[in-house]
């Protein structure tokens with residue numbers, strides 16, 4: 389594609405590049421630049437892409453898109469390289485998002501789960517659906533591995549193009565707060581945007597809860613319709629900031645457009661009555677926990693906003709399956725239960741432990757750690773909540789990344805120091821899981837928190853294979 393075609397619609401401040409140049413690939417990482425490519429220089433948090441312009445040109449880049457051009461370089465100067473990258477990506481792939489119904493979910497917890505519920509309901513209604521999120525990307529049932537919850541704009545549009553070409557009519561995606569601030573979804577118009585909740589996470593990046601909230605609110609400035617959790621403390625502000633009509637949902641608050649009543653929380657799922665537009669339907673979802681009612685309402689809100697009849701949506705919900713690593717039961721053939729869950733924030737820990745407490749006949753044993761190079765202030769809070777809600781805690785490692793595992797654990801223990809809940813510290817996670825299994829008692833529920841679908845432990849930029857399902861299975865082989 390010619391450079392000028394890639395730049396269609398991009399607000400160019402000045403250019404010394406040849407618009408007729410035939411561009412190979414578009415790269416935002418100099419290390420991947422090859423002959424004839426376009427290098428987009430981005431100012432980041434760790435480094436500045438402008439530092440690598442010279443290197444990119446040496447490697448054969450045909451032109452550079454940047455915010456500040458070095459002398460003599462074939463450069464296209466723009467105000468914001470991240471936005472330009474997103475616009476170039478849409479041009480490069482033929483604006484695939486425009487030909488599908490785009491659906492986005494933001495919020496601290498529940499995004500992944502909600503997206504799977506929406507996909508399931510839309511597929512039941514006969515649509516081919518693409519899904520983008522933390523666990524994996526899906527084109528129908530084809531799995532595409534992912535590194536991110538919301539990919540960088542260029543990868544995102546490439547993925548949309550594959551989805552469009554495969555016949556997808558709808559895309560349901562998680563829209564992380566990082567992606568909203570870093571313009572990964574810039575230029576995408578969502579038919580429906582949905583907000584699950586706002587609780588503490590990612591303060592390493594957003595610094596304050598209000599910044600974090602405002603990041604999420606961006607979604608409702610680029611959506612035709614919104615779906616908002618009225619029970620969340622941030623609901624009023626989210627509604628005030630929204631630039632689109634919003635459907636609210638609630639467990640019990642009759643003011644909400646979509647309201648759940650007669651909640652029944654079972655060990656293997658939830659049931660409730662959903663009222664919407666004067667109609668009522670009984671909803672069943674085979675995933676346990678009060679938060680599953682909220683996720684079900686969020687997903688229902690999205691498909692109702694698209695015009696799906698309530699009765700059809702409710703019928704479909706009953707056949708939804710669980711999501712890998714979200715309250716997932718690990719088969720053990722013992723008289724106790726092992727669950728794998730992705731709770732990795734104070735609210736996630738609280739919710740999953742309360743849910744488990746709701747159906748546990750014996751002790752609730754919480755095994756968890758906290759990620760390195762991530763929000764440190766959530767660590768003692770997660771520790772305190774786990775100590776408050778579990779009968780026994782095992783504190784271990786969860787993706788230490790470049791931090792010292794024991795130092796992360798010490799941050800967690802800070803929040804547990806006044807607790808009388810018995811606990812054990814075992815830095816090595818497989819060893820900690822073994823210890824939990826060795827000491828399990830009848831009717832215990834052992835909740836392995838934080839890894840969810842992840843099948844690795846990330847240490848110093850290297851992902852070492854570690855699948856909790858395999859660790860449990862191997863334990864019982866011996």
Ligand SMILES: CC(=O)N[C@H]1[C@@H](OP(=O)(O)OP(=O)(O)OC[C@H]2O[C@@H](n3ccc(=O)[nH]c3=O)[C@H](O)[C@@H]2O)O[C@H](CO)[C@@H](O)[C@@H]1O[C@H](C)C(=O)N[C@@H](C)C(=O)N[C@H](CCC(=O)O)C(=O)O
Nearest residue numbers: 416417418430432433434435437440536537538540564566
């Ligand atoms: C905080 C954050 O999200 N950072 C993302 C951001 O990095 P950045 O802007 O700081 O980039 P940088 O590392 O300073 O580099 C600046 C530019 O120089 C380029 N570069 C760098 C080195 C070099 O030799 N040559 C070169 O050209 C880089 O490719 C980049 O374009 O843009 C990069 C390019 O897309 C991302 O890889 C990077 O994700 C980092 C690695 C990350 O871990 N992100 C996580 C926190 C994240 O995005 N998480 C969310 C939410 C998770 C959830 O709760 O579900 C997600 O959506 O996954």
Ligand SMILES: Nc1ncnc2c1ncn2[C@@H]1O[C@H](COP(=O)(O)OP(=O)(O)OP(=O)(O)O)[C@@H](O)[C@H]1O
Nearest residue numbers: 496497498499500501522679729730731736739740
């Ligand atoms: N609506 C909810 N409210 C609070 N906690 C929830 C909710 N839904 C799920 N959880 C808890 O949070 C964990 C993460 O859920 P899920 O993966 O659906 O969230 P997410 O928003 O996609 O997270 P991430 O930011 O990592 O992508 C679950 O394993 C569960 O413990």
Ligand SMILES: N[C@H](CCC[C@H](N)C(=O)O)C(=O)O
Nearest residue numbers: 732758759762786787838839
């Ligand atoms: N995607 C999120 C959750 C990671 C969960 C946990 N395993 C961790 O490493 O903290 C993040 O990158 O913050």
Ligand SMILES: [Mg+2]
Nearest residue numbers: 499500522562
């Ligand atoms: Mg997710």
